[in-house]
Amino acid sequence: MSLIQLENHDDINDVDVIQEIIRNRICFLEYPAGTTLKETALAEEFGVSRTPLREALNRLRYLGLIETRNGVGTVVVGLSYLQITQIYEMRMELAQLIGKLSPNKITDEHEEIALSLLTRAQRQTIEFDIQEYFAINHQLHHLIYDIIGNASLKEMWKQLYFQSASSWYQVAKNTTEKVCHSLIDEITDLVTAIKSRDAEAVGISQRLHIKYGFERIKLFNQ
Amino acid sequence: MSLIQLENHDDINDVDVIQEIIRNRICFLEYPAGTTLKETALAEEFGVSRTPLREALNRLRYLGLIETRNGVGTVVVGLSYLQITQIYEMRMELAQLIGKLSPNKITDEHEEIALSLLTRAQRQTIEFDIQEYFAINHQLHHLIYDIIGNASLKEMWKQLYFQSASSWYQVAKNTTEKVCHSLIDEITDLVTAIKSRDAEAVGISQRLHIKYGFERIKLFNQ
DNA sequence: AATCTATAAGCTGTATACAGATACAGAGTC
DNA sequence: GACTCTGTATCTGTATACAGCTTATAGATT
Numbered sequence: 001m002s003l004i005q006l007e008n009h010d011d012i013n014d015v016d017v018i019q020e021i022i023r024n025r026i027c028f029l030e031y032p033a034g035t036t037l038k039e040t041a042l043a044e045e046f047g048v049s050r051t052p053l054r055e056a057l058n059r060l061r062y063l064g065l066i067e068t069r070n071g072v073g074t075v076v077v078g079l080s081y082l083q084i085t086q087i088y089e090m091r092m093e094l095a096q097l098i099g100k101l102s103p104n105k106i107t108d109e110h111e112e113i114a115l116s117l118l119t120r121a122q123r124q125t126i127e128f129d130i131q132e133y134f135a136i137n138h139q140l141h142h143l144i145y146d147i148i149g150n151a152s153l154k155e156m157w158k159q160l161y162f163q164s165a166s167s168w169y170q171v172a173k174n175t176t177e178k179v180c181h182s183l184i185d186e187i188t189d190l191v192t193a194i195k196s197r198d199a200e201a202v203g204i205s206q207r208l209h210i211k212y213g214f215e216r217i218k219l220f221n222q
Numbered sequence: 223m224s225l226i227q228l229e230n231h232d233d234i235n236d237v238d239v240i241q242e243i244i245r246n247r248i249c250f251l252e253y254p255a256g257t258t259l260k261e262t263a264l265a266e267e268f269g270v271s272r273t274p275l276r277e278a279l280n281r282l283r284y285l286g287l288i289e290t291r292n293g294v295g296t297v298v299v300g301l302s303y304l305q306i307t308q309i310y311e312m313r314m315e316l317a318q319l320i321g322k323l324s325p326n327k328i329t330d331e332h333e334e335i336a337l338s339l340l341t342r343a344q345r346q347t348i349e350f351d352i353q354e355y356f357a358i359n360h361q362l363h364h365l366i367y368d369i370i371g372n373a374s375l376k377e378m379w380k381q382l383y384f385q386s387a388s389s390w391y392q393v394a395k396n397t398t399e400k401v402c403h404s405l406i407d408e409i410t411d412l413v414t415a416i417k418s419r420d421a422e423a424v425g426i427s428q429r430l431h432i433k434y435g436f437e438r439i440k441l442f443n444q
Numbered sequence: 445a446a447t448c449t450a451t452a453a454g455c456t457g458t459a460t461a462c463a464g465a466t467a468c469a470g471a472g473t474c
Numbered sequence: 475g476a477c478t479c480t481g482t483a484t485c486t487g488t489a490t491a492c493a494g495c496t497t498a499t500a501g502a503t504t
Contacts, residue, residue, distance in 0.1 A: 015487095039456070049489040054456090058277060062284045070456055071495035083373065089323050090374040101311050151305065152312040152385075156378050163374075237457095261486070271459040276486090292486050293465035 018046050019056040026065050026076055027165035028134050029173070033078030037066065064163050079167055081221055087164050088214040094157055095207035099200025101150040106197045113143050114194050118187045124180050133176075134169060136183065140190075144206060147199055168213060171220045182212060240268050241278040248287050248298055249387035250356050251395070255300030259288065286385050301389055303443055309386050310436040316379055317429035321422025323372040328419045335365055336416050340409045346402050355402065356391060362409065366428060369421055390435060393442045404434060 022042070025031045043053040057074055060066045068074040079087070120136050141161050148154045172179040186209040193201035244264070247253045265275040279296055282288045290296040301309070342358050363383050370376045394401040408431040415423035 036455095038454090040454095050456090051488050051490090055280065055487095058280055059284065062281065068456070069496085071454085072497080073455060086323070086372045087374050090319075090372055090378075093319055093323070097312075097315055101308070101315070150308045150312055152309050152382060156312075160374060258485095260484090262484095272486090273458050273460090277457095290486070291466085293484085294467075295485060 014046075014048060015052050015055050015059075018042075018048070018053060019059050021046075022056060023060060023063070023065065023162060026060070027138075027162060027169065028131075029166055029169055031076050032170075033076050033166065035076045037074040037076070039074070063159060076166075079163070084164065084167050084217060085214075087160055088210065088217070091157075091160050091164065091210050092207050092214075094153060094160065095203050095210055097150070097153055098144070098148055098157075098203030098206065099198070100203070101148075101153055103149045103199035103202075104147050106147060106194055106199060106202075110143060110147065111191070111194050113139070114187065114191045117143070118184070118191055121180070121184045121187050124183070128176050128180060130173060130176070133172065133180065133183070137169075140183075140187065143190075144202065147202055167217065171217050174220065175216065179216070182209070182216070185209070236268075236270060237274050237277050237281075240264075240270070240275060241281050243268075244278060245282060245285070245287065245384060248282070249360075249384060249391065250353075251388055251391055253298050254392075255298050255388065257298045259296040259298070261296070285381060298388075301385070306386065306389050306439060307436075309382055310432060310439070313379075313382050313386065313432050314429050314436075316375060316382065317425050317432055319372070319375055320366070320370055320379075320425030320428065321420070322425070323370075323375055325371045325421035325424075326369055328369060328416055328421060328424075332365060332369065333413075333416050335361070336409065336413045339365070340406070340413055343402070343406045343409050346405070350398050350402060352395060352398070355394065355398075355405070358405065359391075362405075362412070365412075366424065369424055389439065393439050396442065397438065401438070404431070404438070407431070 022031075022037070031037065037057070039050050039053055039057070043050045046053065057066060057068070061068060061074075065077060066074050067077050117136055117140055120132065124133060124136070141158075145154060145158060148157060186205070189205040189209070190202060193199075193205050244253075244259070253259065259279070261272050261275055261279070265272045268275065279288060279290070283290060283296075287299060288296050289299050339358055339362055342354070346355060346358070363380075367376060367380060370379060408427070411427040411431070412424065415421075415427050
């Protein structure tokens with residue numbers, strides 16, 4: 001098998017690619033919570049045997065996105081309200097650490113990406129496309145991720161993003177107009193912080209908008 | 223295979239047990255950094271095939287304790303000084319969150335365990351035994367872990383403990399007398415915090431002693 | 445008609461054989 | 475003597491067959 005490269009990896013690896021594809025399907029609600037994933041079917045789809053596919057699933061299980069029960073199957077986890085609360089509390093705390101723990105230098109490239117994301121977000125107010133909305137959010141996450149300097153913080157930041165992604169996108173799907181403007185506000189703040197090369201401001205701004213996102217989830221769950 | 227239960231698990235599972243045994247061997251320096259782990263040999267030792275053993279190794283790889291290179295082998299990772307620094311910076315920040323993010327109620331049982339650990343630590347000044355020192359530290363970690371209420375914080379706290387364990391125990395092995403008294407100080411502070419049922423104090427105390435531990439590592443690495 | 449049971453279908457978990465990758469040693473060459 | 479090439483041993487990666495677990499369903503029994 002030789003799948004197409006999705007993101008920038010140095011060692012392109014079938015298992016990594018498969019894991020990433022399935023992960024995105026979960027995050028972007030193609031596999032909503034409760035969906036049963038069958039190893040045989042997925043292995044056939046990707047043209048590999050069950051062995052490497054199981055390894056991809058193992059990683060997703062470790063990420064906390066799926067759960068497997070012997071004899072039954074592998075299902076996409078649906079987070080309880082308590083779990084979502086805890087994840088968001090944690091994300092708000094981690095956001096503040098971005099600027100505190102020796103962040104990477106913010107570069108012109110970061111600024112360019114942020115500006116292009118802002119343009120794309122503004123275009124969404126004219127013609128909304130949920131897939132494009134997901135993609136902008138996803139790349140926004142990668143941008144922040146790239147600014148984080150502490151390797152441990154990076155990993156945890158990433159993990160919590162993936163864990164909360166599907167819950168957030170579930171809300172976003174149902175309140176498109178509002179979240180669209182929220183996204184513009186978030187990226188606008190981010191551009192300001194990046195233009196002044198201020199990683200601490202990036203973190204504080206992230207904390208703020210994670211909080212707003214959580215408020216929206218709370219509203220949605222009432 | 224039917225291995226003996228090591229810690230309290232609900233679903234006892236061969237892969238879990240094997241993972242835990244190998245993990246402890248790495249943390250307790252039985253497999254120091256650079257050691258090559260051979261799948262065939264380990265599978266034979268535990269009386270299972272390579273398949274479940276590989277899954278155990280996979281989990282240790284996600285934990286960041288080992289690295290695998292195709293055709294070469296699986297080696298125990300040795301952290302660079304920068305990596306250790308980042309892990310300790312992160313641990314100090316997470317420690318403060320223990321009391322902040324809805325901790326579990328501290329119970330009489332916690333107090334009893336803390337007191338028994340203190341007794342055991344004090345006994346170490348009379349007759350030092352490195353294995354017992356490791357065990358006390360390990361159970362101390364479990365005690366803190368049990369007080370953390372936020373599930374995400376718990377997982378991250380655990381992961382960073384395992385990642386830094388071998389580096390710390392390497393230092394401890396070479397400065398037994400000093401670390402022995404440090405341990406008593408740490409548990410004494412912990413007992414005080416637990417007696418007043420103050421999770422925030424537990425976290426602050428942890429932050430302090432993680433900092434001291436890091437200072438000792440810095441001294442050792444000069 | 446209701447209930448209990450046996451059985452079969454479908455899933456994950458495990459063992460094993462084979463393929464691919466890498467390091468090292470030794471023959472061959474300059 | 476130094477260098478290069480190649481064969482081989484040994485490791486991880488993958489495919490596949492089989493074992494074990496769970497659930498649903500059909501059929502017998504009350």
